Amino acid sequence: MANKPPLPSIDEILKLSQLKEFMRDEVMDAVSKPANSKKILAVDPSIVGMLMSVLDTTDLAAAMKPTGVVDVQHLTNDKLTATPMSPRNVIYIVRANITAMKVIARRAKEDAAAHRNVDVYMVPRKTRVCERILEELRAKEHINTLADLELDLLPIESDYLTMDLDSCFREVSLEGDASSLAHIAKSLMKFQAFYGNFPTVRGKGKHAEMVAKMLQRMKSEVAEAEFRTGQPPEIEALYIFDREVDCLTPMLTQKTYEGLLDEFYGINGQLFKPPFDVSDEDPKQNGKTHKLTSESDKVFKLIRGVHWSNLNVEIKSCISSVKLQIDEKERLAELKEMREYMGRVSSIVDEKTQCAMHLAIAKEVSELVNGKDFVTLSDIQQDMLNGVNESKALDYIEECIFKSEPLPKVLRLVCMQSMTFGLSPTKYSSLKTQLVQNYGMQVLLTLDNLERANLIDRKKGSTANSFKSWIKSQIANERPDEKEMAQPKDISYAYGGWVPPLARLSEMAVTGKLQWNAMEAALSEIPGPTFSYSEGGYEDGPVGSRVIMLFFVGGITYSEMALLRFIKDLAKTRYAEEGIETSVIIATTKVVNGTNFVEKLYGALR
């Protein structure tokens, strides 16, 4: 058995591990108190993934053990599961929102009655209003410590950070609660404390602009001396984009490897548990949770963003490269060479296992994508984008409803229908009736939410028009053929011809193909305000290397991320000629897919 591989490094572009360690220390500090005593940890399930990421573990309980945590529970509406023998200390890690406060208030009272000592940590930070609510619910007096746990913008890979705020889009676009925007701005302030000022902040979209304004304001509030100044900034520019600019893309079915895994099976953070066997030879590999990351999985790094049609080719080329490496052994003569080879053996073995695993997964995936359901769905989506066969699309939606297909799938299609063809009130009414008759009356609440979040336009209106022309302009005239999928030249490959607007905007930002300010005409076609702030005092233009940070408010899909990496590669080649190293850091509130995106907008039943 090979030695345990070292923890994957995430410092390729920036020393992101500093930030991660900072957060890790904060977590460990929080759960270590009170020192030398045993405690129960109750965590909001939506935070568990982040905790595991920050601690680099798949077993939270084991990672927490050294701090005296003897029991890790998911915080639910139910009572704390405690026995008379349970420790007298309970640590709660929750989100700072009203729902969580209601749970905490009830729990804290129960704990107080059972003479347990209660500490509450709020992620990413406590808010005054949460404190007030705890006061109003008469629970604050039962809480020993009420503190921040600044788990915000967490580095996941060397080019990717997430805040894991899964309710961001709902809160901001539906409920009008900008709290998460403030969290974003604060986390970006923290980021700047680590990696220097952003000399330029640009972006598109209402909420992106709000974040940028908050950033400006926060900077002005911080006295000069407290901010890291004088040091050259490590980031050339920050671009903030708002999901609201384009909600059509998440509705589409993804076509890249990683995107498909998320669509079909769901990826939890980076963790993926295939619901099928991945190896006939090594049963240990089956039923195991895999960590999907470029940092330790070289094969995955190569294929994660690949269009499914090209998947097998790519994996097979990986396999042959591994084979070549293995065969190398035969030709080794010198001792020195042998020694060098032995040093690589474990990584070659890993790579071989990874190849086998991905091949098995790809087989399952291609069965699904070649199935009739997937093909029909893809065709319908393509028709919608092209604006042809409107009635066929409607018939298909109806059929899905009648066949009781999963509601998210249906809703994604309804949203798409509204965003592309538009839904006339008559058609919408009949769809509504059918939805209610099949999925029950609560669908009305969800539809109302989708309407209010502008995913469905209730009055087939003018608002969609400008966007529609944009859509038209973004569709490649012909669907790219197989050859193009293999060697994509354009960012239209990941969605089979459709260029996600956020990817197009990012392309403008990263490749510098066109100057941002000179782009006004193009930018004005996309809904939402465009903004650009620059801070003086920094040299313009890249010197040696340029790092661009892209922040997506409200989430992006894995396929969009694949495109961003593709854009980075394009820019890298372009600037390499000028001797400039180009890197991109992707940050978002949450990686989403259409299904969980829509599910988050369900009409909540209290």
Add this chain to the structure above:
Amino acid sequence: MDTVAEDWTELGKDKNGHSIVYRRQFCYRMRWNVDMGQCLVAAAPFGGPVAITRNPNVLVQATKPSTKPMVGVYSSSGGLISQFAQQGSIIFGLDWSSEEYLITLFSDGSIFSQDIHGTLRGRDNLGVNTTVLAASFHSRGVAVLLADMQLIHVAYRMNESKVWGINVMASVGLSHKPLCLQVIPPKDEDTDISEVRVLISPDAKDSPQGTLFAVDFQRKVDLQTKLPHVHKIAVNPKGTQVATFCEGGYVNILSVDLRQYYAKFSTKSQEAPRQLLWCGNDVVACVWCPDQLNGPDSLVLIIAPCQEHTSIKSEGTIFVVPELDCMRLLMSSECGIFEKVPICTRDTFALDPDIPETDVTRLLDAYRDFTKQRAASVKSIRQLSGGKLENAVDGCIDVASQEWEPEQQQLLLKAAHYGKSFCKGYDTEKFVETCKALRVLNAVRAAEIGIPLTWHQYNYLSPQVLIDRLLNRRLHFMAYKISQYLDGPTNNHIKKILIHWAFEKVKAKLTDDEIVKCIQEKFKDCPGISYKDVAQRAYALRKNNLAIKLLEKEPKASSQVSLLISMQESEMALDKAIDSGDTDLVYLVMLRLKREVPDDQLIRTLSYKPVARDLFLSYCEHLDQKLLRKYFATEQLHHQTAFQAIRDYFTEGNDHNKRARHLREAQDAFSKRKDRGVERDLMIEQDKLITKQRAYAEKFKDPRFTTMQLSVAATLKHLFSIKELKEADKMKSDFGVSDKMFTWIKLRSLSKHGHWAELESWSSKLGRKSPIGFRPFFDTYMKFDKKSPAKIFVTKIEDYAERCEAMCSLEMFQEAIKVAEYERDIGILEAIRGKAPASYKATVDTAIARLGG
């Protein structure tokens, strides 16, 4: 220069047998015209301000009847700082607290604390209908003996919010006014105030032999000192020794616990001096005023422990202020300091032949030679070898720091600088710091400012406290310059100074805009400075508009909001919070409004502020649904009322009546809007549905019809699962279920539950007409691997391509080829060739050939 030592007075010898010398330093020619003889005088230590008011016990011819007593506050150089009429009754005594607040005690037991300009900070009453018998002030409090023989201690400045703490001390058990009362203050600033003790010298009627009582908060102790009746007591600055003036004219020096007896000196005066005080920690001074001496002069008798003594005579009344290391002499015409000559100074300038020449003296001589361009200079320097020169430079700096005259300081510092240039690697920090400090000292000692601080006092006080005191005197510019000089252009003290300055500025009689402009001008160089405190000050002065204008400039939204809230400007606070984009702030103001304002008004306010409104709605959705409903009703958001009713419907459990009520509410609400016709109809349908479900539950004895909250489709499915096909048909027509939907549901339900017979009889009745075509039927059978019944549907599939595909999956390749050929579709033929076994290859190829492919 050798005349420096001429005025020195010797008062005893030190351990080495050298003279201990004292000097009198002239500070100022007084700028005032005050006769202290008829006044109560209180002077703060550390060169602090002097408060003077008419002594109510001295009769003077009243110029105006019943005028309020006036208090004048002067600097040590006699410059008037402020003058104000005191509001209380007869002033009993006054003194300064350690933070330079003027404490005034009135005969009726009321007590005031005021700043240097007479602004009242706090007032209190120590008793009702009482009079003050005696009082003794110290820097952190005052002990007061009231007529009812209750001893009370008032501690100044407990914390930010409390001006003082009043505590009753142990019972003194006396019946007559004591001869004297003296507080022994806590040892230093850090010692708890509860360690205060009061020494009381009882009247002869209470104690014929005379003794001293020590009283603290717990008990009274008779110290049995065996001293004759004590008339005056003074504690030295260190708090280690006391001096007493006893009957018979004796001054005794004892340890502070009065157990050890150090010295006794006969003043040969029967009358107790007006003042008994310490000059530094070694010598004691008695002050007799002209009215006691029946002459024009005052006399200050200075007594050293070794019985040596000297005296100062002065025309008119003198007031002597005990200082940490000296005493300050306030006279009508001049102000001076009487202090011990520091040893380094003495050794440098002494005329005493017993004192050997020091290195400092040699360096000084060398420097003088240097200025006269004599070669001897370098030679003298050379003699100072082996670290001696460094010591001499250090010494020179030390002596300079003790000097009062700038010329003298300069001479010494130049000498030090000269010597320094011969030292390799001499650390210049001391030199630089001393120069800086002396510049500051000279600046505050100037007559215009009038703070005669000694070097030692300055270091004890710290520059920051000095700056604070300058601020209290409204000497902002001086404070600003000093702070900038000492700590650089933007330190936190500069901010403090600017804010303090602004506090005064808001009082100015200018328009609000002018004031704001003025303050902004000064604040602009100080990023991060807070306008909020200034605005708060303006608000406290009831200049609300000014406060709001100042708040506009405040960079921190939270500061803006918190002050606006306390100004009751909740709506403006809400606007500011919204502008800041800080949701937390908006929430906070909104919750406050919710508490303060009636619901209707709140709703009106919020309806114009979407950001706050949305937060309000999501708050209410979680915690106050009643208010939420009220909002929807007021704002006529009927569809939202309806959605709320739907939510309630789902939380209502299984209570049919309640559910029906919610549905009717939703239906009514939807009816109020033209564009919600479908929703209204759906509510009606839902009502019908639950009624129907209840009927089914009863009819089929199946509670699942009502408990599972089934939709129309689910109800149909359930009917099919229990083979109630007729009821399903009826329901279809009742609920206007479309043919397509019904067919899908029926097909899927019957197959899912294995009701194949029913499925077969139904499908056969369909003939060639199916609302959804026959492909789904075929697929369904294939899904359950029922190939032969599936075959029935193959030919019924309308779309020939689909038909071919279906045929292929049943391996009916021959038929498929036929259809494809008939439809002339080469593409399909090629697809068939891909799927079919090799044996069909030839057939396909011929078919393709026939079609000319």
